Amino acid sequence: MKTIREYSAIINEAIASRQYGEPASLYDPIRYTMEGQGKRLRPVLTLAAAEAMNVAAADAVLPALGVELYHNFTLLHDDIMDNSPTRRGRLAVWKKWDTAQAILSGDTMLSEASGCIIDSPFGPSQRINMLRCFNETALIVDRGQQYDMDFERRSEVALDEYITMIEYKTGALLAGACMIGAMTGDASIDTVEAFRQYGLNLGIAFQIQDDILDVYGDEATLGKPIGGDIVNDKHTWLLISAMEKAPVAMADIFARNLPADEKIAAVREVYDSLGLRALAEQEVERYMSKAIEAIAAAGLSADAAAFFTDFANSLIGRKK
Amino acid sequence: MKTIREYSAIINEAIASRQYGEPASLYDPIRYTMEGQGKRLRPVLTLAAAEAMNVAAADAVLPALGVELYHNFTLLHDDIMDNSPTRRGRLAVWKKWDTAQAILSGDTMLSEASGCIIDSPFGPSQRINMLRCFNETALIVDRGQQYDMDFERRSEVALDEYITMIEYKTGALLAGACMIGAMTGDASIDTVEAFRQYGLNLGIAFQIQDDILDVYGDEATLGKPIGGDIVNDKHTWLLISAMEKAPVAMADIFARNLPADEKIAAVREVYDSLGLRALAEQEVERYMSKAIEAIAAAGLSADAAAFFTDFANSLIGRKK
Numbered sequence: 001m002k003t004i005r006e007y008s009a010i011i012n013e014a015i016a017s018r019q020y021g022e023p024a025s026l027y028d029p030i031r032y033t034m035e036g037q038g039k040r041l042r043p044v045l046t047l048a049a050a051e052a053m054n055v056a057a058a059d060a061v062l063p064a065l066g067v068e069l070y071h072n073f074t075l076l077h078d079d080i081m082d083n084s085p086t087r088r089g090r091l092a093v094w095k096k097w098d099t100a101q102a103i104l105s106g107d108t109m110l111s112e113a114s115g116c117i118i119d120s121p122f123g124p125s126q127r128i129n130m131l132r133c134f135n136e137t138a139l140i141v142d143r144g145q146q147y148d149m150d151f152e153r154r155s156e157v158a159l160d161e162y163i164t165m166i167e168y169k170t171g172a173l174l175a176g177a178c179m180i181g182a183m184t185g186d187a188s189i190d191t192v193e194a195f196r197q198y199g200l201n202l203g204i205a206f207q208i209q210d211d212i213l214d215v216y217g218d219e220a221t222l223g224k225p226i227g228g229d230i231v232n233d234k235h236t237w238l239l240i241s242a243m244e245k246a247p248v249a250m251a252d253i254f255a256r257n258l259p260a261d262e263k264i265a266a267v268r269e270v271y272d273s274l275g276l277r278a279l280a281e282q283e284v285e286r287y288m289s290k291a292i293e294a295i296a297a298a299g300l301s302a303d304a305a306a307f308f309t310d311f312a313n314s315l316i317g318r319k320k
Numbered sequence: 321m322k323t324i325r326e327y328s329a330i331i332n333e334a335i336a337s338r339q340y341g342e343p344a345s346l347y348d349p350i351r352y353t354m355e356g357q358g359k360r361l362r363p364v365l366t367l368a369a370a371e372a373m374n375v376a377a378a379d380a381v382l383p384a385l386g387v388e389l390y391h392n393f394t395l396l397h398d399d400i401m402d403n404s405p406t407r408r409g410r411l412a413v414w415k416k417w418d419t420a421q422a423i424l425s426g427d428t429m430l431s432e433a434s435g436c437i438i439d440s441p442f443g444p445s446q447r448i449n450m451l452r453c454f455n456e457t458a459l460i461v462d463r464g465q466q467y468d469m470d471f472e473r474r475s476e477v478a479l480d481e482y483i484t485m486i487e488y489k490t491g492a493l494l495a496g497a498c499m500i501g502a503m504t505g506d507a508s509i510d511t512v513e514a515f516r517q518y519g520l521n522l523g524i525a526f527q528i529q530d531d532i533l534d535v536y537g538d539e540a541t542l543g544k545p546i547g548g549d550i551v552n553d554k555h556t557w558l559l560i561s562a563m564e565k566a567p568v569a570m571a572d573i574f575a576r577n578l579p580a581d582e583k584i585a586a587v588r589e590v591y592d593s594l595g596l597r598a599l600a601e602q603e604v605e606r607y608m609s610k611a612i613e614a615i616a617a618a619g620l621s622a623d624a625a626a627f628f629t630d631f632a633n634s635l636i637g638r639k640k
Contacts, residue, residue: 026466081420101400102463111458118452124444132438138431145424146346
């Protein structure tokens with residue numbers, strides 16, 4: 001097994017040396033997106049899962065690149081759907097070019113992503129399995145994005161609906177990235193399922209952690225203002241829990257149409273009075289434990305199991 | 321071999337019985353799109369190519385459905401990109417729902433389309449070949465759409481650039497539909513190539529024919545007003561040829577900012593004076609001949625060769 005940094009370097013090298021076809025007008029937005037400084041978390045998981053199955057990372061580069069292309073495709077299209085003008089400190093593609101270009105270059109990225117798996121150096125049956133996993137992952141991620149958009153139009157969302165949404169939107173791709181990597185080494189059904197559980201639970205933990213950081217994080221570390229979710233009435237783990245536990249206080253805040261700063265302070269006061277930060281952190285721990293237990297039961301080498309445990313801890317910003 | 325109508329009925333049955341998952345908000349726009357009264361030309365080609373290779377149409381339904389899902393996906397996204405409010409006499413998805421929904425449901429359609437091939441009852445190697453063909457076709461169609469959008473921003477387009485654009489945007493999918501069908505029967509490389517040439521040339525002939533009909537067709541048959549391409553300054557075979565052969569007369573018309581009716585009449589006068597209708601019809605015949613020659617050289621049964629020749633003639637509205 002290599003380090004996260006080493007796997008990440010392999011991916012960045014593959015991205016830098018990837019050749020695209022013509023015309024430039026179609027592929028420039030793809031190059032621009034892929035050159036953005038993402039953390040390459042998902043393809044790192046693909047490469048690590050491959051090595052955990054004794055497949056050299058060099059052989060699994062194409063599927064890993066496909067996973068990263070797919071992830072960036074979702075960001076590109078999501079930014080149009082969510083009307084988000086920036087991404088990773090740069091203009092979103094639909095802002096830098098236009099909506100039509102972002103749709104089309106995104107469509108091309110999705111086909112380029114599956115093309116990476118089609119062209120990868122594994123047997124036909126293995127590639128069919130990987131393509132099925134890739135495709136089903138994409139369909140689940142789409143459902144997650146749909147729930148996310150549907151929730152925006154609703155005044156109330158239940159906590160279990162929210163967990164399903166983040167499982168689909170965030171967990172499914174972490175799971176798919178691991179599963180595709182494991183499939184390069186013809187992993188057993190049980191091992192693939194263990195990787196799935198690992199990815200799904202890690203994704204849920206990661207998203208709840210993200211919800212906590214939006215309110216209790218550090219602006220400098222976060223790179224964006226605190227309280228954005230509150231200002232945008234975003235149904236997060238914290239907001240949904242507060243609306244369930246203190247519906248009157250929350251309805252009162254919504255009715256008052258407060259300026260951003262005051263609204264953030266008022267909502268945070270409700271969160272604090274309910275002890276929601278600690279409860280949310282317990283939930284993060286609970287999903288983290290599920291993820292780590294799943295990987296411990298996958299029958300990997302000690303080395304590989306340690307990698308995935310460390311990866312999970314570092315994703316949540318935990319040093320252990 | 322069956323008739324076009326019989327193959328079309330098989331596809332309509334498959335579309336009607338197709339089960340999609342949840343949520344309805346994601347899949348309703350897909351059902352709506354697929355229920356639109358398309359001619360099912362592309363999946364008919366897939367089924368016919370399969371039967372030409374002695375594969376029963378019933379076994380090739382899934383890849384054919386994938387081809388039709390893909391075609392409808394392109395229409396759905398193209399309507400957003402082209403700002404077209406209607407499609408087949410009904411509201412386009414982005415108008416009936418909104419742009420975000422059209423993007424996401426379209427993305428799901430593309431994954432559903434490749435899923436049809438992944439799930440089809442053919443060997444892994446065959447499915448990999450079909451998926452590669454499907455994927456490369458999608459990438460070429462995207463390039464065609466990109467050229468189409470790029471050409472809209474240009475004042476001049478060369479005739480060979482235009483032919484490449486319609487080959488990519490229209491011909492590639494007719495070719496891919498045939499090739500995927502042929503691959504269900506493990507067709508030889510030469511046969512697949514013959515089908516590719518058939519589809520590409522048929523697509524080019526079909527598009528030039530469409531350009532002619534926009535100016536010289538019958539409004540009732542066409543279902544839309546005559547001269548739309550002229551009003552929108554669309555670079556068609558006729559317009560590009562006129563600008564090459566009579567640049568001064570055409571520049572004069574563009575400079576006069578005429579009302580729609582007068583502009584159509586003025587441009588048509590230039591076309592007539594240059595004899596462009598007859599020249600365009602010769603081009604249609606030339607590409608039709610290439611298509612029919614390709615299929616004649618494919619080594620198909622007389623029955624199958626007759627089907628594809630008849631299909632080509634009926635597509636161009638020719639009775640032979």
